């Protein structure tokens with residue numbers, strides 16, 4: 001399986017692996033100004049419970065990523081401008097909107113013993129990993145619910161965007177796939193049909209892509225480093241969906257070393273692809289591991305790409321009349337990079 005293929009490129013210390021991959025006010029609703037000059041409101045989920053999602057022993061996806069973002073977010077004065085939402089733990093029923101019950105049980109069991117791996121080696125178990133992973137899902141669901149309460153709302157979940165987890169298994173630092181759960185939640189609880197998933201993380205969002213490969217109403221667009229040089233090895237341009245969904249999926253692999261110029265050249269096609277289907281909700285996975293200097297990937301984006309993606313998706317969502325955008329942090333293993341990219345995304349949500 002893919003784990004062998006990308007092992008050399010994204011290797012977690014102490015676990016031979018392939019890679020993989022994953023905020024200020026503690027408990028409470030410290031409402032910020034909440035609404036920007038154009039009438040859009042923005043929320044950010046932050047809190048100690050969410051920060052617990054991370055792996056020990058020098059793993060690149062450590063629990064310090066949340067604090068790295070939170071510091072930059074506060075230094076830029078963004079905490080005063082948004083509504084802060086508390087993390088919460090998703091229920092089993094919520095997890096099973098997307099995941100197989102057997103996978104949920106498996107994670108519960110491993111969480112109690114706290115040893116071993118949840119996949120082929122990239123994603124180690126630790127005591128409490130179930131609650132930590134379920135909290136990422138619960139946080140993305142809380143942000144989604146908040147968005148749906150009123151028009152023109154956007155939100156950001158810093159540790160969300162765990163796009164490698166499959167319905168039946170963990171993969172690439174991702175225990176549960178919060179994006180997949182959000183899609184199923186929107187369908188089943190809110191009857192939203194056409195949902196756009198846009199991913200600019202360096203890694204292909206395989207956990208989302210293959211879960212909805214034959215679903216014509218999940219509009220997928222993913223700019224990533226080519227599978228020839230990076231985990232998970234998938235996401236070729238020829239993968240456009242199956243059956244009735246053929247053409248609804250756009251994969252844009254870029255060569256190792258591609259930077260802002262290449263991103264700017266392909267981004268208009270991404271935007272045009274999703275606009276064609278007039279989605280009722282936008283999910284943006286804005287992994288910061290596509291930035292220059294990431295220790296386990298090879299793209300060279302600057303934070304300007306992340307800011308542009310968020311800004312232009314918000315503008316599109318507004319043109320479509322609903323304004324709904326949920327941005328999730330995704331990967332990013334250089335702490336300075338993730339802090340800058342994610343803060344830039346929040347600024348875009350506020351100003352777009």
Ligand SMILES: [Zn+2]
Nearest residue numbers: 201203289331
């Ligand atoms: Zn990634």
